[in-house]
Amino acid sequence: MRLSGRVYKDGKFWLAELPILDAMTQGRTRKDAYAMVEDLLESLANRPGFKVTVHAGKQGDFEVSSTDARILVSLFLRRQRERSGLSLSEAALRLGARSRNAYARYERGTSMPSLEKLAELYQAVAPGRDIVLHQNATV
Numbered sequence: 440m441r442l443s444g445r446v447y448k449d450g451k452f453w454l455a456e457l458p459i460l461d462a463m464t465q466g467r468t469r470k471d472a473y474a475m476v477e478d479l480l481e482s483l484a485n486r487p488g489f490k491v492t493v494h495a496g497k498q499g500d501f502e503v504s505s506t507d508a509r510i511l512v513s514l515f516l517r518r519q520r521e522r523s524g525l526s527l528s529e530a531a532l533r534l535g536a537r538s539r540n541a542y543a544r545y546e547r548g549t550s551m552p553s554l555e556k557l558a559e560l561y562q563a564v565a566p567g568r569d570i571v572l573h574q575n576a577t578v
Contacts, residue, residue: 513548
């Protein structure tokens with residue numbers, strides 16, 4: 440699994456953006472910006488042994504892969520929940536779950552949701568928005 444982003448020059452700096460995670464960082468060079476993306480996501484995940492790799496693409500596109508897709512999914516869910524201003528309990532309530540743990544296990548990365556479940560979890564924390572899947576043969 441990979442998440443897509445874009446990098447572009449803005450004045451003296453290169454900005455790297457991951458819209459799906461609502462995250463942005465910068466570097467003095469494109470290479471520095473990619474290194475900062477890796478550091479940002481590893482820091483946000485805050486999990487021992489979790490590593491991120493940036494795969495440069497064409498025309499400013501890049502993709503991010505990791506050593507554990509569960510952690511990328513959990514980071515995605517947490518960022519979306521926080522963006523919506525919801526607590527774990529509120530997200531679980533929107534999901535129709537009896538306890539916040541029903542939602543939290545996905546956000547903690549202890550469970551990996553199916554695509555159907557991921558869409559359901561996403562709708563609980565970001566109603567009205569869709570996840571767009573994109574298959575890319577090579578970046």
